[in-house]
Amino acid sequence: MSLLQVDNVTKTFRGLRAVDDVSFTVEEGTILGIIGPNGAGKTTLFNCIAGAIAPDTGTVRLGGADVTGAAPHKVSRAGMARTFQLMKPFGSMSVLENVAVAAMAHGTSRRTATGTAADVVERVGLSRWRDARSDGLPTAGLKRLELARALASRPRVLLLDEVLAGLLPAERLPVMELLETLRSDDGVTLVFVEHIMAAVMRLSDSVLVLEQGRVLTSGSPAEVTQDPRVIEAYLGEEPAGAGS
Ligand SMILES: Nc1ncnc2c1ncn2[C@@H]1O[C@H](COP(=O)(O)OP(=O)(O)O)[C@@H](O)[C@H]1O
Numbered sequence: 001m002s003l004l005q006v007d008n009v010t011k012t013f014r015g016l017r018a019v020d021d022v023s024f025t026v027e028e029g030t031i032l033g034i035i036g037p038n039g040a041g042k043t044t045l046f047n048c049i050a051g052a053i054a055p056d057t058g059t060v061r062l063g064g065a066d067v068t069g070a071a072p073h074k075v076s077r078a079g080m081a082r083t084f085q086l087m088k089p090f091g092s093m094s095v096l097e098n099v100a101v102a103a104m105a106h107g108t109s110r111r112t113a114t115g116t117a118a119d120v121v122e123r124v125g126l127s128r129w130r131d132a133r134s135d136g137l138p139t140a141g142l143k144r145l146e147l148a149r150a151l152a153s154r155p156r157v158l159l160l161d162e163v164l165a166g167l168l169p170a171e172r173l174p175v176m177e178l179l180e181t182l183r184s185d186d187g188v189t190l191v192f193v194e195h196i197m198a199a200v201m202r203l204s205d206s207v208l209v210l211e212q213g214r215v216l217t218s219g220s221p222a223e224v225t226q227d228p229r230v231i232e233a234y235l236g237e238e239p240a241g242a243g244s
């Protein structure tokens, strides 16, 4: 049984099929990369999977359990977490407090949440910034904080929406290495949306290509990047684009 199974998910906004009959599965302990031009429906797909919006049709199963249309906190309790493309930490709170709030959203005690938060903050390499105000973090730190907040729920599946966007090339490698160890050491299954093709190639076991809401193709990184339809869909696309 696949850890994550998405079947025929469709989401329409005023007649626009932002996500159009998308199906895919993710096996436990693997990494799926999702690519596609701006507006292809990647973030909307994440929103449908993580419970931020309910799909019009289709189903989302996590570990066999149907979580379609479930509220985000229920999806989270079922073992799935996500990062947001547009980060929104509580600026006046410290890094540790922000992560503790995310950990507490799960009904755990303040003490347990603070302990979890301290672990996770260290895990993402933010120990030095632990007590700093979140609005004082540089972009790379904010990205790590966003990761830490998602990890605070100890997810089995982590959805990452453009975590490398906005980072300098030199800042990307350590984040990629962190994602690799989340999989190898913590057993977290990853689904990530990314424009940086070098990261997609390096991290993904398989790649799903979206275009205008539909699955254009899927396969190994080498297979999809040699697909003429993929190359065509990317023509004119800024490879390191920040996304929409
Ligand atoms: N809340 C919304 N209301 C109306 N249209 C939306 C909404 N969210 C996304 N869209 C539209 O759905 C399409 C897919 O957007 P999005 O999922 O953000 O794409 P991507 O993340 O691949 O860039 C776009 O045309 C976008 O304008």
Ligand SMILES: [Mg+2]
Pocket (backbone or CB within 6 Å): 042, 043, 044, 085, 243, 244
């Ligand atoms: Mg997006």
